Amino acid sequence: QSALTQPRSVSGSPGQSVTISCTGTSSDVGGYNYVSWYQQHPGKAPKLMIYDVTKRSSGVPDRFSGSKSGNTASLTISGLQPEDEADYYCCSYARTYTSLFGGGTKLTVL
Amino acid sequence: EVQLVQSGAEVKKPGESLKISCKGSGFSFTNYWIVWVRQMPGKGLEWMGIIYPGDSDTRYSPSFQGQVTISADKSISTAYLQWSSLKASDTAMYYCARKLSEEMANWGQGTMVTVSS
Numbered sequence: 001q002s003a004l005t006q007p008r009s010v011s012g013s014p015g016q017s018v019t020i021s022c023t024g025t026s027s028d029v030g031g032y033n034y035v036s037w038y039q040q041h042p043g044k045a046p047k048l049m050i051y052d053v054t055k056r057s058s059g060v061p062d063r064f065s066g067s068k069s070g071n072t073a074s075l076t077i078s079g080l081q082p083e084d085e086a087d088y089y090c091c092s093y094a095r096t097y098t099s100l101f102g103g104g105t106k107l108t109v110l
Numbered sequence: 111e112v113q114l115v116q117s118g119a120e121v122k123k124p125g126e127s128l129k130i131s132c133k134g135s136g137f138s139f140t141n142y143w144i145v146w147v148r149q150m151p152g153k154g155l156e157w158m159g160i161i162y163p164g165d166s167d168t169r170y171s172p173s174f175q176g177q178v179t180i181s182a183d184k185s186i187s188t189a190y191l192q193w194s195s196l197k198a199s200d201t202a203m204y205y206c207a208r209k210l211s212e213e214m215a216n217w218g219q220g221t222m223v224t225v226s227s
Contacts, residue, residue, distance in 0.1 A: 003154070034212035038155070045205055045220055046147075046155065051213035089155050093212045097160065097169040099145075104154035 004029065004090055004102035011108040017078040020105045022090030023071060028100055030071035034093035037066060037075045040104075041086045049088075050075060077107070085109040112136040114144075114206055114218035121224045122196050129192035130221045132206030139187035140164035143209040146180060146191050149220075150202040160209065161189055196225045 005023040012018040022029065022037075029035055035053045038046040048057045050066035053073060063079045073092070077084055090102040117131040132144065146158040159170040163182040170180070182189045189206055204221050207214035 003156075032212075036213040038214070040155075045217040046207075046214075047217070048213055048215050051215075052211065057213075057215070087154075091155075091157070091214070098171055099157045099212065100171075101147075101155045101157055 002100075004092060004100055006088075006090060006102040006105045008103070009106045009108065011110055012077075012080045013110045014080050014082060016080050017076060018080060018107065020075045020077075020088055020090075020107070022073040022075070022092075022102045024073075024092055024094075024100070025071055028092040028094040029068065029073050029090075031095070032093045033068070034099075035066065035068060035073040036091045037064075038089045038091065039084075039086045040089065046089065080109050082109050112208065112216045114208060114216055116204075116206060116218040116221045119222040119224070121226070123227055124195075124197055124225055126196050126225075127192070127194050128196055128223065129190050130204060130223065132189045132191075132218050134187045134189070134208065137208070140184045144182065144189040145207045145209050145214055146178075146189075147205045147207060147214075148174075148202045149205065155205075158191070163187075163189065196223075198225050198227075201225050 037050040040046045053068045054066045094100045113135045143160045145160045148156040158174045161168045161180045163184040179192045206218040208216040
């Protein structure tokens with residue numbers, strides 16, 4: 001199993017939108033609607049943002065949205081805020097009860 | 111309130127054994143899968159394996175199979191991650207998390223393991 005592929009970094013100015021992609025295969029991302037996204041600030045534990053591809057976790061602003069097309073899932077953050085600057089990880093179910101993370105994307109709010 | 115409280119930081123020498131813990135509260139510990147995740151210094155998250163404390167059903171990522179052992183004691187709502195012989199490359203932050211459907215909804219604070227001679 002190889003990690004899911006994410007861009008190493010993305011950036012945007014406050015108020016803009018950014019999209020982070022997460023590419024896998026038909027054995028993980030493309031095969032199941034079980035993609036989740038996690039936000040991690042430096043020195044902190046990860047926080048669930050999106051699950052089941054499109055569902056927002058409790059308390060997550062509706063500026064965060066998820067989608068999927070084929071073997072690629074995406075996280076879109078609209079109306080960027082300074083506090084959105086963090087690392088973001090996708091994760092997908094990958095059969096036989098195991099899951100797989102992406103390599104992570106560093107979001108910089110300019 | 112759902113909480114996962116992990117044991118404290120550890121400093122070990124290569125070849126030593128170690129068992130770290132993750133104690134759950136605020137939910138029925140036996141009814142949820144607990145996941146272990148590794149984060150090496152400056153690196154990304156890696157899914158290691160899961161355990162269902164209700165019956166101790168355990169699954170491992172191929173990358174970690176045979177390298178670590180995951181266990182649980184449901185009587186005290188605690189999951190464990192252990193090594194029989196640590197290597198320097200085991201130096202990392204280790205997180206436990208509660209899995210709902212397939213998402214990891216609640217996370218422990220992490221346990222830093224440092225292996226150095």
